[in-house]
Amino acid sequence: MSKRIIPCLDVKDGRVVKGKKFKDLVETGDPVEMAQRYSMDGADELAFLDISATQEGRKTVVELVRKVARQIDIPFCVGGGIKSLSEVEEILEAGATKVSLGTAGFNQPSLIEEAARGYGSTRVMVAIDAQWSDRLQSPEVYLKGGMEPTGIRALEWAARVEELGAGEILLTSIDCDGRKDGYDLDLTSTVVEQVSLPVIASGGAGKMEHFAEALTRGGADAALAASVFHFGEINLPDLKKYLQEKGIEV
DSSP states (O other): OOOEEEEEEEEETTEEEEEETTEEEEEEEOHHHHHHHHHHHTOSOEEEEETTTTTTTOOOOHHHHHHHHHHOOSOEEEESSOOSHHHHHHHHHTTOSEEEESHHHHHOHHHHHHHHHHHOGGGEEEEEEEEEETTTTEEEEEETTTTEEEEEEHHHHHHHHHHHTOSEEEEEETTTTTTOSOOOHHHHHHHHHHOSSOEEEESOOOSHHHHHHHHTTSOOSEEEESHHHHTTSSOHHHHHHHHHHTTOOO
């Protein structure tokens, strides 16, 4: 299957932001305008993550999701603060192609199962934020935007997510996030080998070679990135051309 390139809009207070290791956030633009630009530039999919919704104990900003959906014609995944089946339905009705469940999915595994059963596995993604743990000697799952360790290995949770019926995993390396030194290929490839679900690599893209590595050595089905696109360091059409020249079908 063709690989996908996915720009990510991390949204806080109605604006797109980006940081390093989920901290030191800086504003990068308007989500509606940026979504429209990425759609026109040939993004295969768009991720919209309301990164402060869970920490603030509120729902995803549905009206903003609706505004973005009106401006694009590509698949659109929305996550952040979704904690009930009714909220899953609300987000999908607002125009999202699929939802991303993170903290709520971990705390309520039945939500993943019920959402997949009710709306189809392809509309349910599970976000796994992982950071290396010396105690576990393995990447550990973190919740609430990387703020809360769980004591559970990422591999263990990935396997459980597949059992629950999710259709895809968004795998973010907190250690690599924002550093632009490349994706965590060990983490990505290990999870890819563990599950049969499509895995999206996230965290660490800094140059075109990193995308190629994630999609080949890492085995990811898609590569997600934010700041390199937001700040114009990598142009989407140029990236796709580069990958095709490397023999990677996108």
